[in-house]
Amino acid sequence: MKKINNNKVKTVDEISHFAKARGYTGAFGTEKYMLWYFFNYILIILARIAPYPLVTTFHRWRGAKIGYNVYISRGACIDHSAPQFIEIGNHVTIAYGAVILAHNREGRWGLSNVSKTKIGNNVFIGANAVILPGTTIGDGAIVGACSLVNKSVKPYTIVGGVPAKVIRGVKKRTRSKNGI
Numbered sequence: 001m002k003k004i005n006n007n008k009v010k011t012v013d014e015i016s017h018f019a020k021a022r023g024y025t026g027a028f029g030t031e032k033y034m035l036w037y038f039f040n041y042i043l044i045i046l047a048r049i050a051p052y053p054l055v056t057t058f059h060r061w062r063g064a065k066i067g068y069n070v071y072i073s074r075g076a077c078i079d080h081s082a083p084q085f086i087e088i089g090n091h092v093t094i095a096y097g098a099v100i101l102a103h104n105r106e107g108r109w110g111l112s113n114v115s116k117t118k119i120g121n122n123v124f125i126g127a128n129a130v131i132l133p134g135t136t137i138g139d140g141a142i143v144g145a146c147s148l149v150n151k152s153v154k155p156y157t158i159v160g161g162v163p164a165k166v167i168r169g170v171k172k173r174t175r176s177k178n179g180i
């Protein structure tokens, strides 16, 4: 029996689905999305080698909403294909290897769904932590190294583990005008 290779058709369908899910609708929506993706890809590479604070600037240019006094490590990943759905507050640190996600997919050719991921003010995300799509990290929270956050984290709590569980609370910290 002759095998039909329809991978090409699936790829085009998938790109068009990705584009629509990210708000690229209407005439040339898919083309505009592909153009954005090209620049996005370049910025991802630059963010891996640039000196701080350019790393944060490049993620802003990719579409992530990022407040002020935010440190994002060069080795951190701010969702590669849906940064527009990530919101990061002020005075946030995202350590090396942390992964902040805003999209999901079901299988190789499954649908790619996006959902907003929100990180509040004064949050610390430890090294290699993974924040799953659709979660919110409350103000002042600390996410331990190597944790998997699959549920929203309440403000002023320390969470850790896989999946992340509450370790204890954090005392509210007040900041001086210069943010230190």
Ligand SMILES: CC(C)(COP(=O)(O)OP(=O)(O)OC[C@H]1O[C@@H](n2cnc3c(N)ncnc32)[C@H](O)[C@@H]1OP(=O)(O)O)[C@@H](O)C(=O)NCCC(=O)NCCS
Binding pocket: 095, 096, 125, 126, 127, 142, 143, 144, 145, 146, 147, 158, 159, 160, 161, 162, 167
């Ligand atoms: C989460 C963290 C802040 C907690 O520090 P701490 O308050 O000193 O906590 P402790 O070491 O006293 O540990 C308290 C409990 O939490 C657990 N715990 C600590 N860190 C954990 C983590 N990352 N994942 C899971 N559990 C963790 C400990 O095992 C301990 O459990 P136990 O009471 O059952 O023994 C710290 O462990 C951490 O992960 N820091 C991130 C470091 C990092 O990423 N640095 C990069 C800087 S840019």
